[in-house]
Amino acid sequence: MPTGVHIRDARQQLFDAAERVLLRDGAAALTSRAVTTEAGVAKGVLHRHFTDFDAFLAELVQDRVRRIGDHSAILRASAGTGTVTGNLTAALTELFDPVAVGIVGLVVFRDELRARLGRGIPVLADAAAMLAGYLTEERAQGRIAADADVDSLALVLIGAGHLLFADRAHRPAAGEVGRVVETVVADVVQRRLL
The missing domain is CATH 1.10.10.60 (Homeodomain-like)
Structure with missing residues (x-):
């Protein structure tokens, strides 16, 4: 140019x-x-x-984190509607789009970027916070057990979701994601609402 x-x-x-x-x-x-x-x-x-390429990459990651923040409000607003399993399945499918999965790989791949971001893998950490916030809303509405450990559930869902979507050549079907979500939350979701 x-x-x-x-x-x-x-x-x-x-x-x-x-x-x-x-x-x-x-x-x-x-x-x-x-x-x-x-x-x-x-x-x-x-x-x-940008001051250097790592500053550019850090902004790229932060841009993705801001998008998660936008989705978080939408997911929390869905509490009490649909099913818990359906809402979580949709959230994971949207969250782990191919770009987000690539950004996770990028953060893992580049030590300098991870050091600049200063807090593990922000896309995954922010996604876990998003799911924990949603599960907290569902717990408050009585759709999941009052003693449910929403932080641990969110971490398990993020880990399982990342494993499902990490293969760039194969994107799992909603049914595959739904089965994993249902298994993870089966002990805390009220049976009539699955």
Whole structure:
């Protein structure tokens, strides 16, 4: 791209390009050159908006975390509607879209990025908090047992969900995800509401 040409929303353009590279080629292929080439911009564009490539990647991860925050409010609002199993199945399926799974791999793959983020794997941690918040709402409404350990349930659901969706070549069907969710929550969900 010629210099001096205005790029509208360059940050989003770079994030979108990074997601395409991540989906197509995996975390190991995600480099500043790959991102700028995919975006069709000069390499300097990335460095004009971010101090370095790890700062760019940290913002990419934070962008995904913000999306989880948006979904969290929607999931909490669904408490008391539908079924607990159905709501959790839909949430996990939406949460573990191919980009989110790729971002988890990216954080695991890049030590510098993990150090910069400073708190484990944020996408998974925030997703667990989202599910725990939803389960807390369901517990308050009496749809799951009053003594249910919602934090532990959320961790188990995130771990199981990540394992189900980690294979980039095979996306599990809703029925597969639903069976796992039902098994995890079977002891705490009121039977008539499964």
